[in-house]
Amino acid sequence: MTMKQLHELFLEHPVICTDTRKITKNCLFFALKGPNFNGNAFAKDALEKGAAYAVIDEEEYNASGQYILCQNVLDTLQELALYHRKQSKARIIGLTGSNGKTTTKELINAVLSKTYRTIATQGNLNNHIGVPLTLLSITKDTEIAIVEMGANHKKEIAFLSNIAQPDFGYITNFGKAHLEGFGSVEGVIEGKSELYDHLMTHDKYIFMNADDPIQAEKLGSYVKKMGFSTEDHQYYNIQYMGANPYVVLEAEGTRMETQLIGKYNFPNCCAAIVMGKYFNVPLEDIKAALEAYAPQNNRSQIMEKNGHHIILDAYNANPTSMRAALENFNLMEASNKVLIIGDMFELGQTATEEHQAIADLAAGLDFNSVYLVGENFFGTTTTLNTYRSFDNLKQHLAKNPLPKGTLLIKGSRGMALERVLELL
Structure with a gap:
């Protein structure tokens, strides 16, 4: 056939x-x-x-x-996806980065769907199987498709870009994620940049965070781009107004109050805004979309349970996102701050060093109680509470219940720290 x-x-x-x-x-x-x-x-x-x-x-x-x-x-599935993509008139936005991909994808989809018929990657089906399945969900009515692309080694984004053939692209950031596969932060930058390399090679349009020095340097002379910045007025200007706990920002004099916690979500919002502007979505619709979006699936979800105010960010973790989450939690105005963090996976030879750095950071910040969970955190040199496994933490909390307060839960997916909710 x-x-x-x-x-x-x-x-x-x-x-x-x-x-x-x-x-x-x-x-x-x-x-x-x-x-x-x-x-x-x-x-x-x-x-x-x-x-x-x-x-x-x-x-x-x-x-x-x-x-x-x-x-x-598998090859046939990928070839069918590419064939289908070539038959489609939908415009494809490719999206990758170390942190914030899924949240950014959802924000972009929320904004663009105000004006266009859109589809977007479901969940985080962003690998060599998920990307083809996303492309095959494009119908004849689809006008814009937002395709998230994940990677844990070099050449993977290049491969996925060849299947998706994006017309536009955006990289959220370059962080300490999947170091075991990429080898180093430099390897992460090289691997994630394969999306921009593909777009530039094919003379396609790029969205960028102009305040990111890596992106600014890489895309400095490239013409077909639109960026956002808090300071550089040659790009679309968006002002960060604070996050206590929710991000508030301002664009063109319009104040937008989101349901996203942490300054680290500010550029994710900015990306959605700048794409909305490019595709001529009215600013009032952009504002409505951003303010209505509420995170789900253990991604910076805010909830209440039995007197505890909970920030559940247990979908994934790496040193960059963990540091950002802890620093943001430290700045929040809240009573009795309790931190429960779990091991960060796929760090290879840097695992010992990176877990020690996070343990040191947690010890130096202003938290009432800190619980470190997992083999890597258990092996750190620290005065904080450490537990070799979730079961060890569970045993401790059965005898010593958590006091009422504000609780941040964060760890890699394999730690499944959302199980803490069952202990409250």
Whole structure:
């Protein structure tokens, strides 16, 4: 079957499923493989549950006309996404960075959807499987698609950019994330910059944080760009008015009061504003979108439980985002500040050094109680409370309940520190 024929079949059955637990009637099932599973073995089950066709890559499973045999299912999914993207008239915004990608994506989508029919990456489906699935969710009515791209090693963003073929792009920042794969902060900069490299090579449009010296240097002579700045008036000027705890900003004399905590969310808001301006979204609609957006899914969520005022930021963590969160929490006006932070993953050889630095920072800030959780924090030299595992923390809190106050919970996804809520 040619890619053109497969694409015609996809247009007849425009829902892609890769998990037999989520099969919808008349979908196309792609039998992807993983370290511990072979999707080919589930193809029959997918068809029995209502899938129209199953795309497989092992001859022994090719039992009827409902099976589409290819050389490699993942490659075929990616090639189909690229083919579909080339047929689409939607404008694609590519988005990457070390921190704030998902929040920025949601803010951009909130702003642009005020004027356009948009789609955006669901959750953080931002890898070599998620990006193709996002592209394949573009319909004939879609005008703008915001495609988030994640990476933990070099060449990954370049690969995803070749599939997405973005017309526009933005990098949130360059931080200490996935150092195990990138090797160093310089490796992070090189890897994330592959999005800008792709855009410049293809003479596409770039959005930038002009106050970021790395972006300013890299894009200094590039013409097709629009940036934001708090000071440089050759770019779109946005003023930071404070965050106690929510970010307040001002653009063109219009005050915007968001539901996002921390100064680190200010540039995320700015990116959404500057894209809204580029795409001619009225400023009052931009303001309405930013003020209505409330974070979800353990990303700087603010909640109350049993007398505790909680900032739940347990979706992910790296040294850059952890430092920003602690410094912001330190500046907040709140009573009885309690800090519970968990290990930061994928730091490679820098793990010991980076966890010690965060432990030292936490010890030097003004918190009433601090709890460090995980093998790496347990190994630090500190006077703070350390717990080798979540279960150890749980045992301690069962005997010594947390006092009522304001609680910041942050750690890498693998630490699953949202479980602390069950202990309150």
